[in-house]
Amino acid sequence: MKRFKITVDKVVGYCSCNYKKGDVFYVQGMNTPKKEFCGGAFLIIYPIQVSLHTGGCFSFEKNPLCKTQLACPDNGNVIFSIELMAE
Template sequence: MGDVLILEDFTHPPEYFCLGLAHAVFPVIYSLSFAACLPFMENQRSLHVTCPDGGKLEFLAEVLDHDGNVAVIPKDPTYGGPRPKKLLVEVVQDKGGCTYGYKVGDQFAFEGLKCKEGFCGAAYHLLFPALFGLNFGAKFFFMQNPDSIDTVTCPDKGKIVFKVTREEE
């Protein structure tokens, strides 16, 4: 209890970092890195993450400011429960051969983090960090539209590239 692991960024975990934890914590640190806020947390810039191997451990992911202090945004006093965002996923590149038959222009509407019935599991797995982040207010400052990201790539030889957009509320 009390061990501290500091990641300089979400792409370079420490040596011997548990891959199970990396899998569970990645959507969280990815989202927090792009200014997502979790209104149900006492500190909106943090989230508890449980070890996927039987819940043996719990971790608190927090954002550090430039001085190395924990960045704090107090819990939203108006928070009254989930407010899922409308998220649009669109196929923007197709190299052919998608098992699910996805092609450029295909669009899929998501509400918050709800899975779509019949949607490719591998694609959802790769989309989840972007869906999670955009659902909680992440801004991708390097994109033309910071409420979207258009580089989410299929793990099956990169056959499909998706764009995920948080729609206006």
């Protein structure tokens, strides 16, 4: 099963979930993270997860199997990345 790594890359200002830079969450397949995860942030991340899961890539990224600069809908205070990990 494909595995993903979601990383908190940057936090500026207030985060209602108290995320910190460097926090990491792992996801398998088309599931949600096993730990509690912000629903608003997941709405931004999930379409990218679907794309990577079904063979998509981001050729403009340093790593085409990683999408960076995914801003939380809460004023963009938290920036995430999601990466398809090697199987």
